[in-house]
Each structure stands twice: as structure tokens, then as C-alpha cells.
Amino acid sequence: MPTPAAPPTAAGAPPPGQRSILLDLTFLRLWTGATASGLATWALPFVLGLAVFDRTLAAADLGLLLAARTVGFLAAVPVAGVLADRHSRRGVVLWAGLGAGAAVPVIAAGLGRSVLLTAVAAAVAGAGQGACRPAYQALTAEVVDADRRQQANAAMTLAVRVTTLVGPSLAALLALLLDTRALLVGIGLLWLVAAFVPGRGARRAVAHDAPVPSTGKGRTSFLGEFAEGVREARRHPWFLAGLGALTAVIATGYSATGVALPLVSRDEYGTEVVLAGAMTAYTAGALGGALLVARLRPRSPGWAALAGLAAYGLAPLSLVFPVHPVVVMAAYAVAGTGIELFNVPWFTAAQREIAPDKLARVSSLDFLLSYGLAPAGLAVIAPAIDTFGARAVLAGCAVVCFAAPAAAALVPSARTFSRSPARRDSR
Numbered sequence: 001m002p003t004p005a006a007p008p009t010a011a012g013a014p015p016p017g018q019r020s021i022l023l024d025l026t027f028l029r030l031w032t033g034a035t036a037s038g039l040a041t042w043a044l045p046f047v048l049g050l051a052v053f054d055r056t057l058a059a060a061d062l063g064l065l066l067a068a069r070t071v072g073f074l075a076a077v078p079v080a081g082v083l084a085d086r087h088s089r090r091g092v093v094l095w096a097g098l099g100a101g102a103a104v105p106v107i108a109a110g111l112g113r114s115v116l117l118t119a120v121a122a123a124v125a126g127a128g129q130g131a132c133r134p135a136y137q138a139l140t141a142e143v144v145d146a147d148r149r150q151q152a153n154a155a156m157t158l159a160v161r162v163t164t165l166v167g168p169s170l171a172a173l174l175a176l177l178l179d180t181r182a183l184l185v186g187i188g189l190l191w192l193v194a195a196f197v198p199g200r201g202a203r204r205a206v207a208h209d210a211p212v213p214s215t216g217k218g219r220t221s222f223l224g225e226f227a228e229g230v231r232e233a234r235r236h237p238w239f240l241a242g243l244g245a246l247t248a249v250i251a252t253g254y255s256a257t258g259v260a261l262p263l264v265s266r267d268e269y270g271t272e273v274v275l276a277g278a279m280t281a282y283t284a285g286a287l288g289g290a291l292l293v294a295r296l297r298p299r300s301p302g303w304a305a306l307a308g309l310a311a312y313g314l315a316p317l318s319l320v321f322p323v324h325p326v327v328v329m330a331a332y333a334v335a336g337t338g339i340e341l342f343n344v345p346w347f348t349a350a351q352r353e354i355a356p357d358k359l360a361r362v363s364s365l366d367f368l369l370s371y372g373l374a375p376a377g378l379a380v381i382a383p384a385i386d387t388f389g390a391r392a393v394l395a396g397c398a399v400v401c402f403a404a405p406a407a408a409a410l411v412p413s414a415r416t417f418s419r420s421p422a423r424r425d426s427r
Contacts (some may be wrong), residue, residue: 021151026143030198033093034136034156037194038163040100040187041129043171044069047187048107050171051180056111064115065107065122072126074372080131081364082225084138085357090200092135092360097195100128101188108184128191134363139198141351141359153347154294157340161286229361236353238302238417239362241408242346246370248404249312255377256397257315260390264319274325281329282315285336292337293344302417305345306405311338313401316394349417 022028048065051057057065076096084092103124110117136156144152174183220228233239265275289308298304311334318331354362384393413419 021144021148021155024144024148026199027140027152027155030136030139030143031155031159033097033194033196033198034132035159035163036190036197037097037100037129037132037136038160039166039170040104040190040194042163043183043187043190044104044125046171047175047180047183050175050183051111054180056180061115061118064119068119068122069126069129070375072123072128073130074368075123076127076130077133077364077368077372078226078361079222081134081229081361082222083131084135084360085229086225088200089135089139089142089360090198093132093139093198094195096128096131096135097191097193098128099131100125101191101195103128104184104188104191108181108188111181111184125191130367132194133367134360137347137350137363138360140347141356143199146352149351150297150344150348151294153344153351154290154340157343157347158287158290158294161283161290161340165280165283165287226361226364229358229365232355232358233362233365236413236419237411238413238419239350239353241411241414242302242306242417243366243369245306245309245404245408246342246346246366247373249309249401250370251373251377252381252397253312253316253401255374255381256394257319258378259381260316260319260385260394263385263390268322269325274328277325277329278315278332281333282336285333285338286340287336288333289337289340290344293341296341300415301345301349302414303409305342305417306409306414308338308341310402310405311335311341313398316401317398320391320394320398345417353418 022031045066048057048062052059052062080092080096103121106121107118107125110121140152140156141149171183174186178186233243261278262275265272265278296304313335314331315335318328350362350366351359381393381397408414
């Protein structure tokens, strides 16, 4: 039976006297790099939007650049997963940051001159973003001890939410002083911070509940190594169930609200305040959820995480009926809190249960499916709304958001996000 990573002294509370993870210099460097990459990621679409506003870039070309960035992201995620398990995770972060840092100024140079050049550069920038995701996930497990990984993952996801909120706002503020090309160069500098600031992880025998399989004498092909990651994922029924639930929620609920919220805000409420308020409430809820889950230690962490994921169904449900705008905003705040109550235990469980030499590949599978199917969901939701109406589609998506995590919870190992028997309370 695995030993609990951090035995609680009281329900929901971590051990007393535990220092903040941000006081650990090695993790602080990693966190700073992840924050810089997050700012760069979220600022880029906004700055390109400003280029459309000042007529440096056509609206159709903006769509092409964003599509190219998405293609680069999806192509790089599985490649980075294999490379991060085969070589140094720190090296993958370095080269990913350098690639994105070099590509963004090329976008700046190509604006208004060459659509092909800017599209290729956008794909490279997206590839840098995609390569960082599994590498950061695996590198966190290398630099943080097992008993503090939940706190570390909460700090990492908190950085994501802060950059989501601050990135576009900061770009808008700087746009008053700088032109679009200068802003793009600044985004490139952020990627250099992401590349150089994180420290080197130690491939050491950290506390881990999963056995480390022996490596073969010969090196298999790229597809063979990625297939090993898929086989590792299949060894963990809780992971497959949780990933299926997460993918369903993102492909339906997340996509539906992304398309329908602006329409409902305009047609039902006649103001953009509902749109802005709901998105702000979602981010605020996610920030609160990240702070809460850093200290939360439920007895059944998997069930608690899946309940948080199911809470996203409140977002599309709030748009089905004519309710007060405050109700919509409250539903989005709960959805934001819930998604972080899922994310942090999910990442922590993967770092604990997945074989260390396959963690990056399994993480890449996670990002590839959960985020990779989001564009497909967006592509289907819009015509579905035109055919069946917004309320019917939103109601159906809400049902999926509630039902998918509930179905995942039926898998026995989903209760603890572990293949091992449920842990006893050590008090």
C-alpha cells in the first residue's frame, strides 16, 4: 500500500509549519519560467488582434495565424512528450522557449509583408508553447518532493490563471505606449525568460508510488516510444476515466459557452457586461480554487476532483434559462473554482502514479486529447446552435458536463486517483 504523500493533521489541512513552495528557489525559478511562458501565450492573440485593429493585419489573416499556432501546438505536444522522457526535461524547456522566442519577432517582421512567413512563425511559436506543457509537468515532479507537489501544482495553475487575467490587460496598457511590432518583440523576450530562468531538474529516485520499469537495451522508434506512453496510461483506469471526462467537458461545455456566451449576452441581455462579467467571474473563481486546493486534502481526492469538474456544467446551464445576470456570473465563478479543484489533484496524481520515465509522454497524451479536441468542439457547436437553437445545445452540453465525471467516478480507482487500495486515514 502506498504511503500518503503528506499525512494531514486535521481534515483538509496540510502539516503545520510547512513553508510556502515559492520559498524554494529551484521551484521559484521553474514557476517564474512557467509564468513568463503563460504571459507570452495569452498576450500573443491579443496583440495580433490589436494588429487587426490598426489595420496592420487583416481579420482573415488573423484567423490563419491562430490556426497555424494551434496546429504547431498540437504537433509539438506528442513530440515533446517523447523527447522530455528520452532526454533532459530542462533541455526541452530551453529549446522550446528559444524556438518560440525567435519566432515571435519573425511574426513582427512579417506583418503586412508576408502571410506565409507569419503563418510559419506562428506555427513555430505554437510548437514552443506545446512543447513546454508536458516538459513543465514532468520537470515539476523532478524538482519538488512528493509531499509538496499539490502545493506546487496549485502555484503553477495559479500562475496560469493570473496570466490569463493579466496578459491581455497588460498588453492593452502597453499598447498605449508601444506599437504592435514592439509588443511582439516583448513577447519574444518573455519566451527567453521561460527558456533560461528554470533550473535543471534532478533525475533522482524521488518518492513515487509507481514501479519504474526497466529500460530496454535498444532505443525504439518515436512512434514506439509514444505508444509506450499510451500503454502506461492504460495501466491506470482512473487516468483513462478522468481524461475521458475532462475531454468531454472541454469539447462540449467549454466550447458551447465560448460560442454561446457572447450570443446570449447580446441577444438576451442586450449588453456586453454579462460576457465580461462571466469571464471575469470564471477567472476569479479559478484563482480562488487554486488557493483553496493548495491546502485541501479530502478523504476521496478523486471523487472530489471529479465533482469539481462536473461543476463546469453550471456554466452552460445558466445560459439555458432567462435568469438575472448575477446568477450567470455566479455559475461561472463556481465553474472556475471547480475546474481548479480538478486540475491540481489530477496533475498531482499523475506525478505520483505514472512511471517517472513515462510521465512526459502520458502528460502529452493528456494535453493532446483534452485541449486538442477543443477546436473540434468549437467547429461543431456553432452549426449545432444554428440547427437546434442555443438553448437545446447548451442543455445537452450541461448534461454531458454532469454525466461524464459521474461516469468516471464509477471506476473503482477513480475515488483516490490511484491503482492502489484506498488509503487509510493516518491520524
